[in-house]
Amino acid sequence: MLPTTDRGRLSRERIVASAAAVVAEKGALGASLDEVGARATASRSQIYHYFDDKSDLLRAVAEATSDAVLDGQRVLFAELGTWVGLVRWTDALVSLQVERGAAGGCPIANLLGQLGERDDDIRVVLSAGFDRWEDHIRDGLAAMVAGGELRPESDVAWLAASTLASLQGGLVLSQARRDPQALRRALDGALALIASHRTAVETA
Amino acid sequence: MLPTTDRGRLSRERIVASAAAVVAEKGALGASLDEVGARATASRSQIYHYFDDKSDLLRAVAEATSDAVLDGQRVLFAELGTWVGLVRWTDALVSLQVERGAAGGCPIANLLGQLGERDDDIRVVLSAGFDRWEDHIRDGLAAMVAGGELRPESDVAWLAASTLASLQGGLVLSQARRDPQALRRALDGALALIASHRTAVETA
DNA sequence: ATATGACTGGACTGTCAAGTCCACTTCGGG
DNA sequence: CCCGAAGTGGACTTGACAGTCCAGTCATAT
Numbered sequence: 176m177l178p179t180t181d182r183g184r185l186s187r188e189r190i191v192a193s194a195a196a197v198v199a200e201k202g203a204l205g206a207s208l209d210e211v212g213a214r215a216t217a218s219r220s221q222i223y224h225y226f227d228d229k230s231d232l233l234r235a236v237a238e239a240t241s242d243a244v245l246d247g248q249r250v251l252f253a254e255l256g257t258w259v260g261l262v263r264w265t266d267a268l269v270s271l272q273v274e275r276g277a278a279g280g281c282p283i284a285n286l287l288g289q290l291g292e293r294d295d296d297i298r299v300v301l302s303a304g305f306d307r308w309e310d311h312i313r314d315g316l317a318a319m320v321a322g323g324e325l326r327p328e329s330d331v332a333w334l335a336a337s338t339l340a341s342l343q344g345g346l347v348l349s350q351a352r353r354d355p356q357a358l359r360r361a362l363d364g365a366l367a368l369i370a371s372h373r374t375a376v377e378t379a
Numbered sequence: 380m381l382p383t384t385d386r387g388r389l390s391r392e393r394i395v396a397s398a399a400a401v402v403a404e405k406g407a408l409g410a411s412l413d414e415v416g417a418r419a420t421a422s423r424s425q426i427y428h429y430f431d432d433k434s435d436l437l438r439a440v441a442e443a444t445s446d447a448v449l450d451g452q453r454v455l456f457a458e459l460g461t462w463v464g465l466v467r468w469t470d471a472l473v474s475l476q477v478e479r480g481a482a483g484g485c486p487i488a489n490l491l492g493q494l495g496e497r498d499d500d501i502r503v504v505l506s507a508g509f510d511r512w513e514d515h516i517r518d519g520l521a522a523m524v525a526g527g528e529l530r531p532e533s534d535v536a537w538l539a540a541s542t543l544a545s546l547q548g549g550l551v552l553s554q555a556r557r558d559p560q561a562l563r564r565a566l567d568g569a570l571a572l573i574a575s576h577r578t579a580v581e582t583a
Numbered sequence: 584a585t586a587t588g589a590c591t592g593g594a595c596t597g598t599c600a601a602g603t604c605c606a607c608t609t610c611g612g613g
Numbered sequence: 614c615c616c617g618a619a620g621t622g623g624a625c626t627t628g629a630c631a632g633t634c635c636a637g638t639c640a641t642a643t
Contacts (some may be wrong), residue, residue, distance in 0.1 A: 183620060202493065204408040207600055218622045223602070249502040279496055284551050286490035287404065290381065291554060292483055334461075336552070337568030340539065344548030344565075346541070347488050350495060351506040351607085357540065364541025368572045387590065409628060422592045423632080433631070502636080584643105591638070598631085608621070613614100 176225065187225045189215040195236045195243070199282060202288040205232055230294055234378055237290070238295045240282045241304030248311075255315025256372065266363040268342065272355040280346040309339045316369070329372040341365035380429065393419040399440045399447070405484060406491040411485055432538045434498055435535040441494070441501045444486050445508030452515075459519025462528055462577065472546065476559040484554040487549055513543045520573070533576040545569035 195216035197206040197268045208229060212219050226232040238323035251267050253259025281286070283304050291298040319325040345361025382388045403408040412433060416423050428486035430436040458464030483489070487508050495502040503505055517539035523529040549565025 180619065182609085186620075202408065202497075205536065206603090209600070219602080220623075221603085223623060224620070229601070247513050262492075280492065285492050287551065287555050288484065293406075298555065298557075302557075305552060305555050308489065311642085333564055333567070335563040337545065340545050340548030340552055340561070341566030342548060343551045344544030344546060345493065347547045347551070348509060348544055350501065351491050351509050355500075357544070360537055361544030362541040363537070364569070364572055366545065367575075368568055371571075371575055384589065386640080388588080406601080412632090413630075424634085426592060428590070493630070550589085585641105586643095589638105591621105591630085594634090594636105596631105597635080598629105600629090601627090603626075604624090606616090606622090606624105607623090610619080611617100613616090 176227075176364060178225065178362050183225075186215075186217060186221060190217055190222055190232070191239050192233045194215075194232055195239050198233070198236050199240075199279070199287070203236075203286065208232075213228075233290060233294070234297055234300065237286055240286060241301060241307075242254045244281070244283055245304065245307055245311075252311040252315070256318030256322065257313065259303075259321065261315065261369070261378060262366065265366060268362065269359050271356055272346070272349055277349045277355045277358075278355045280350040284343055284346065305339065309335050323367070323374060325372045326374055334369055334372070338365040338366065343370050380431075382429065387429075390419075390421060390425060394421055394426055394429065394436070395439045395443050396510065398436055399443050402437070402440055403444075403483070403489070405490055407440075407490065412436075437494060437498070438501055438504065441490055441504045444467075444490060445505060445511075448485070448487055449511055451513075456515045456519070460526065461523030462523065464517065465523075465573070466570065469570060472566065473563050475563050476553055477549070481553045481557045481559045481562075484550040485547060488550065506535050508544065516542050519524065525548070527578060529573070529576045530578055538573055541572065542569040 178187050191213065194206065194211045197211050197214065200206075201210075208222055210217050211232075212222060222232065226235065248264070251260075251264040253265075254263055283301050286362050287298065289303045291301065309367055313331050316325065316329070316334055320327055320331060325331075341361045341364055342358075345358035346355035348361065351357075359369040380578075382391050394415065398410065398415045401415050401418065404410075405414075411421050412426055418424060420424075426436065430439065452468070452471075455464075455468040458467055487505050491502065491505045495505065517535050519537055520529065520533070520535040524531055524535060526534055529535075545565045545568055546562075549562035552561035552565065553559050555561075
């Protein structure tokens with residue numbers, strides 16, 4: 176079931192990547208294995224060679240999608256330890272939403288909505304993705320506390336959870352309205368809450 | 380296409396209600412017209428008597444769902460004009476999520492994720508639902524300003540948008556984690572932001 | 584009472600996707 | 614060189630679903 180040769184490994188990866196793309200376009204239920212195979216230049220029996228069934232493939236897609244979303248922010252995450260870096264992170268997220276024409280929200284949340292109630296394994300994978308995301312934010316805030324930018328008594332775990340929620344909700348609203356400003360306003364709310372815990376009062 | 384008799388009106392309503400239930404359970408794509416008909420004690424030709432096709436029915440479901448979600452909060456909305464009422468509203472939302480075992484997020488957001496990118500009419504209907512929701516929050520905050528509970532210069536439109544985003548994001552995270560506390564933390568963030576605009580400092 | 588049109592039921596068709604099967608190719612080790 | 618396993622391709626089966634069609638029922642207005 177797991178590929179033992181390089182050739183097989185590449186085949187499997189091609190299939191997962193194609194599946195992720197098709198799922199992003201057509202939704203999980205709307206994604207046919209025929210189309211996945213066509214894009215990966217692989218036939219359906221290859222898919223069943225590496226995966227038990229469609230659900231198994233979708234689990235792999237969920238993992239790949241989580242990784243992709245987090246990887247896309249790796250550079251930004253590194254900057255989260257300062258107020259300036261935090262603001263830059265929000266700016267980058269809004270810019271991304273502008274580029275996409277405010278279409279399509281968070282890929283992780285999309286999969287959750289489509290599969291979360293149907294397949295508990297997938298729900299757990301996506302939940303872990305959110306956890307990692309929140310951890311990065313919390314680590315950044317903790318670094319701001321350590322660096323003296325935030326007051327020591329700040330509850331960074333709560334602030335991180337609340338910030339990720341603002342981000343997710345902002346994405347939902349901007350997708351609904353096709354308006355990136357909805358995300359901007361949501362993130363400004365999160366920033367304002369964090370700002371209320373800053374030490375120096377050198378304007379936000 | 381639109382029913383002209385009472386009997387037809389009831390049939391149509393039964394169909395929409397059943398469709399909304401099936402869609403909530405199985406998702407929009409997973410909902411078959413056979414099952415909708417079976418639950419509504421109506422055959423498929425009845426469905427096609429009132430709706431052009433499945434998309435047309437789903438549009439009606441989107442409207443019904445928006446109305447149902449907003450209606451379910453009508454009593455709470457009336458209380459939003461005071462800090463106490465605002466807190467009660469958040470408590471009720473968290474309680475609801477506890478009752479549901481933190482399963483299934485916001486029905487409007489779920490439909491958006493499944494159909495928003497596929498059918499623009501539906502996206503607009505759901506977006507309007509969010510608008511009405513945000514309007515109720517904004518009106519409540521404006522009443523708090525008028526009542527002297529919030530400082531006059533408070534940007535209630537922004538606070539309302541940010542609060543709805545926290546709510547939506549909190550629902551996403553609580554659904555992913557099967558943990559209503561994620562919603563609690565998100566809403567506490569929104570409350571803290573609003574609290575920072577209060578006049579009297581009589582503890583939050 | 585009956586004709587008209589709204590309303591209803593169920594059978595039928597075409598399409599499309601999941602999953603199975605088997606024959607074939609590639610490639611590395613003996 | 615050749616054997617066996619890993620990897621590959623495509624045809625086939627089965628089932629489910631959207632959408633159509635037509636024959637029949639119900640309510641009511643005259």
